[in-house]
Amino acid sequence: MRLASVSVALYGAASVSALTLPWPRAGKLVDLSIxxxxxxxxxxxEAKTHKSGAPNTISPPENKNKATAAGADGAAAGGCENPSLRPEWRxxxxxxxxxxxxxxxxxxxxxxxxxxFPGSQxxxxxxxxxHQQLTGSIHMVGQFLPFHRYYVHVFESLLRDECGYGxxxxxxxxxxDAGNFGNSPVLSAQWFGTAPPLVNGQGACVSDGAxxxxxxxxxxxxxxSDHCLARALDESQTAQCNREFVDSCNSHDNYADMESCAEMGPHAYGHNGIGAVMQDVSPSPGDPVFFLHHGFVDRNWRAWQNADPANRLYQIxxxxxxxxxxxxxxxxYVLTSxxxxxxxxxxEVMDTKGAYLCYDYL
Structure with missing residues (x-):
């Protein structure tokens, strides 16, 4: 897996105790080098001209409804007649x-x-x-989008089945909120907690919100090992989660190019922009905002599919x-949890309104 290395210049060696963040709600300071x-x-x-160089396949019709017994936790066997609707947080x-x-x-x-699940409490x-264990097989690969669609579904099913969420x-x-995540209704003191800014290679533990x-x-x-939920907001990174970038990635006609652009484009900038736990690839779901972020990524993929369903719904x-x-x-290819x-x-996860998944976006 190709992961960008941590920059010494970016993360520096400033002492945690010597730095005071200009942030009124800052919690304990965290050196991002950890x-x-x-x-x-x-x-x-590069978004519009980006080429992945990978093969691309449009599924033949006979494969489109081939399912496994794995769909027991998904939609009913008869298909998806009444899809649940996923709203934007606002x-x-x-x-x-x-x-x-x-x-x-x-x-x-x-x-x-x-x-x-070693280490899980x-x-x-x-x-x-x-996610930590599978990182090498779910990033910078073609199954990045299908896996994370499945992963969010698994998370949702746990909320419903084990916590009674309706x-x-x-x-x-x-x-x-591109370039202004810090004032979004998501990263707020009322809900997911505010995001302390990146300063001299330091972030801070989240000290407000749920x-x-x-x-x-x-x-x-x-x-x-024990560590706090930390963030280190960099709005120069979140600025790249803009509509133009999303549309540039979705302008690609084939899945391989679109997927690669989406993964290294708004998806990556959203993670890196929130920083700290969210930028730490393998355990990034430790920040609960992860799942709303991947709803954004999944919706962008669904929009690409909807633009030409005959050719894109089962294109991989x-x-x-x-x-x-x-x-x-x-x-x-088998996706596992x-x-x-x-x-x-x-x-089974290519169609969000199929025999396994049953949802759409508002």
Missing amino acids: FGGRFETLKPE QMDDAGRQGYIDAVKCLMGRPSAGGD NRYEDLVSL GPMPWWDETL FAGLTLHIGPGGGQ GGYSNTQDPKQPLTLD KGIRPDVRVN
Whole structure:
């Protein structure tokens, strides 16, 4: 996997105790050098001309409805007649937002399944551990988008099945806040907590909002040690989560080029812009805003599919691995959650209104 290395110039060696952030709600300061590599990015001016160089496939009709027994936790066998609707965070009222936050905190209060999830201290962290373990096979590969669509579904199913959540799965339209994440209704003291700014290679623990004082046990990097939920907001990075960049990536006709652009474009800049835990690739779901961010990424993919469903709904491309010899990704590639929910094939998550998934975006 190609991950951008941590820059010595960016993260510096300033003493935590010697630095005071110009941020009235700053928690304990955090040196960003403790975190793993950042997400690799694509320059905005390269978005329209970017070529992945990977193979691309449009599925033949006979493969489009081939499902496995794995769909037991998905839509009914008859298909998706009444898809759930995923609202943008602004479209939810305060009661709905609070219901979602309460369900996430419920998962954090439930015991870990243990076993396959070393270091996990709760059910939410089982998901973080899963992402940490699979990082090399779910980033910079063709299955990046299908896996994370499946991953958000697994998360949603846990909220519903284990915490009784009955509300919608929200997403965050980051194009509305590009370059201004710090004033978004998501990163607010009322909800996910504010984001202290990046200063001299330092961030800070989140000290307000629903997840103030949260201790994480998965990460930093590939480790398992106690650390706080930290952020280090860099609006020069979040500025690249803009509509023009999204549209440039979605202007590609083939999946392989679109996927590569999306992954290294707005997706990567959103992670890196929030910083600290979110920029630490493998345990990045430790920041609960991760799932709203990936709703944004998934919606952008769905919009690309909807622009030409006959040719794009089951179009796939890229490689399934990063080491030679590379193998072209196929619709039969298996996506796993290591027993949290049944495994599925890529084919089963291509249509958000199919036999397995059943949702659409508002």
